[in-house]
Structures are given as C-alpha cells and as structure tokens.
Amino acid sequence: MNFRASVLLCLAIGACNASDSPVELLSSAPSVEPLEAEFMDIDDAEWRERLTPEQYRVLRQAGTERAGTGEYDHHFEEGDYLCAGCGNHLFRSAEKYNSGCGWPAYTMPFNDSAVTYKDDKSLGGSRVEVNCSKCDGHLGHVFNDGPPPGGSRFCINSAAMTFVGEGAASEEFATATFAAGCFWGVESIFRRVDGVIDTAVGYAGGGKDDPT
Numbered sequence: 001m002n003f004r005a006s007v008l009l010c011l012a013i014g015a016c017n018a019s020d021s022p023v024e025l026l027s028s029a030p031s032v033e034p035l036e037a038e039f040m041d042i043d044d045a046e047w048r049e050r051l052t053p054e055q056y057r058v059l060r061q062a063g064t065e066r067a068g069t070g071e072y073d074h075h076f077e078e079g080d081y082l083c084a085g086c087g088n089h090l091f092r093s094a095e096k097y098n099s100g101c102g103w104p105a106y107t108m109p110f111n112d113s114a115v116t117y118k119d120d121k122s123l124g125g126s127r128v129e130v131n132c133s134k135c136d137g138h139l140g141h142v143f144n145d146g147p148p149p150g151g152s153r154f155c156i157n158s159a160a161m162t163f164v165g166e167g168a169a170s171e172e173f174a175t176a177t178f179a180a181g182c183f184w185g186v187e188s189i190f191r192r193v194d195g196v197i198d199t200a201v202g203y204a205g206g207g208k209d210d211p212t
C-alpha cells in the first residue's frame with residue numbers, strides 16, 4: 001500500500017541531511033535504472049497517440065518549452081506533480097519555488113527513485129539531464145544555482161507533468177505515523193522508500209506544552 005510517512009521526533013540527534021549537488025547526483029545515480037515493464041515496450045507510434053504534440057516533443061524528443069510559457073511556471077497550489085507520460089510522482093509543491101528562470105523549479109525530486117540523471121552534451125557543454133525513472137521521459141535539467149542548503153535547481157518543463165491537488169492525492173493513500181530520532185534524517189530515508197508519496201515531521205509533545 002502507498003502511504004504518507006509522518007515522523008514524530010522523540011530525540012533529536014545527528015545532523016540534518018542536505019541535497020546532493022547536480023554533479024554528485026549524476027555520479028551517484030545508477031547508470032541504467034530499470035524502467036517499469038509496462039512502459040518498456042511502448043513504441044514511438046503509441047507514445048504519439050498517448051501524448052499531446054507538446055508532451056511528445058518534450059518527453060520523447062527531449063524538447064524544451066519556451067521560457068515563461070509553461071502551465072506550471074507560476075503555479076503554486078499545494079499538491080504533487082506527476083509524469084505526463086506514466087503518472088510517476090516526480091515533484092511536490094513543498095519543494096517548488098519561484099526561481100525566475102521561466103520554467104517550474106524545484107529544490108529536489110519527490111524521492112531518490114523518482115528521477116534518473118544523464119550527462120547531456122547536446123549544447124556543446126555539459127548539463128545534467130533529468131528523466132522520469134519509470135518511462136525514461138525527458139523532464140528537464142538540474143543546475144547548481146538553487147537555494148541553500150542543497151543548492152540544486154531542478155528546471156522542469158511544464159509539458160512533462162500533470163498536477164494533482166493535495167486533496168485529490170490524499171484520497172488514494174493511507175497515513176502511517178512513526179516515532180524516531182533526528183526526524184529530518186529519518187524523513188530523508190523514508191523519501192527513498194518505494195510507495196511513500198509524502199512525508200511530514202513534527203514533535204510528539206509528551207508531557208510538555210512547548211517541547212523543543
């Protein structure tokens with residue numbers, strides 16, 4: 001079952017986890033991430049049927065929408081962004097920010113298994129391409145000029161995604177609550193677990209009115 005992990009702090013120990021830089025993401029990512037079986041055999045003709053022309057151009061031909069024209073560039077409702085090709089959870093509104101670059105920007109993906117990375121030399125230099133881990137659709141690129149503490153800017157095409165509002169998403173999932181120390185570190189680990197679509201942390205409270 002998919003679930004949201006709610007981690008309550010009992011004892012705060014250890015340092016918080018920060019995002020990896022794009023170069024570290026590229027070097028640490030699996031070179032060949034297994035694709036979902038149902039998407040491996042989809043041929044080009046079927047992708048053209050499944051997707052709109054703009055979705056096909058971005059997802060299957062590594063296209064880029066014109067800056068400032070995407071549906072989600074200035075979209076800040078609470079919810080999740082899914083792959084327009086396969087429905088994979090890619091990003092959350094909690095990590096979306098206004099970078100001013102002309103495309104939707106996120107500080108991190110939904111979890112460590114949501115996306116894969118490739119070295120993209122198509123424009124002469126070297127950029128880190130971001131792809132959907134389930135259907136291998138092209139999403140955009142990740143740069144190292146994002147906000148602290150991670151410093152990553154996931155620059156993603158709106159056409160590669162569909163948005164699901166928080167209320168709609170919550171109807172499909174159950175919530176599990178765990179007690180653990182260093183809740184930021186535990187949350188980071190939970191985000192890498194298959195089936196976890198969201199996490200939230202907080203204090204259990206105990207007998208004190210205002211626990212620290």
Ligand code: FE
Pocket residue numbers: 083084085086087088132133134135136137
């Ligand atoms: Fe996908």
